Amino acid sequence: MIIFRDVSRVYRMGEEMVRALDHASIHIRQGEFVSIIGPSGSGKSTLMNIMGCLDVADEGQYLLDGQPVEHYSEKELAHIRNRKIGFVFQNFNLIGNMSAEENVELPLIYQGIGVKERRERTKEALEKVKIYERRKHRPGELSGGQQQRVAIARAMASGPSLFLADEPTGGCKIVV
Numbered sequence: 001m002i003i004f005r006d007v008s009r010v011y012r013m014g015e016e017m018v019r020a021l022d023h024a025s026i027h028i029r030q031g032e033f034v035s036i037i038g039p040s041g042s043g044k045s046t047l048m049n050i051m052g053c054l055d056v057a058d059e060g061q062y063l064l065d066g067q068p069v070e071h072y073s074e075k076e077l078a079h080i081r082n083r084k085i086g087f088v089f090q091n092f093n094l095i096g097n098m099s100a101e102e103n104v105e106l107p108l109i110y111q112g113i114g115v116k117e118r119r120e121r122t123k124e125a126l127e128k129v130k131i132y133e134r135r136k137h138r139p140g141e142l143s144g145g146q147q148q149r150v151a152i153a154r155a156m157a158s159g160p161s162l163f164l165a166d167e168p169t170g171g172c173k174i175v176v
């Protein structure tokens, strides 16, 4: 469960202040599917980065599963980012010199998952987004939509309870 209470985020660039989020409040319950729409520069990525515990608010409160995020230890937050949250970045953030398959498998290695289960989960995730046939290709050899599907597979392979995708309809239109 996600609760934002009057969350603000102000970027400081020298003299200039950019208020990317201005008292944003939102309540997302377990099992809900939510889309956030708005013009470019309206703060969508800023909001999602805070939701995904990749950035922190300057003002207001973010409660994740009933607890303010600042109450979680660094170790707990790392665990939340690795296991609980699947994040698909706007630019996909795939590793260029690794194949699609290796990109999906990498976080599972960090999580200490054994080789057999890792391979199974990777295959399952790649099949789910219909990119398994391209598993040996590097990101540079894939289209934007295909790269996005690899990024979706990577986020899904860890079995997250919260799935966040930034501009998910930008590169491909598939239902997973």
Ligand SMILES: Nc1ncnc2c1ncn2[C@@H]1O[C@H](COP(=O)(O)OP(=O)(O)O)[C@@H](O)[C@H]1O
Residues within 6 Å of the ligand: 011, 012, 013, 018, 019, 020, 038, 039, 040, 041, 042, 043, 044, 045, 046, 047
């Ligand atoms: N790291 C940053 N430093 C300074 N300004 C930023 C930074 N990230 C985003 N912004 C500014 O914050 C505003 C919101 O950006 P963003 O959250 O990326 O919007 P969206 O994802 O909706 O296009 C924009 O005006 C953008 O220029």
Ligand SMILES: [Mg+2]
Residues within 6 Å of the ligand: 044, 045, 046, 090, 166
């Ligand atoms: Mg954005």
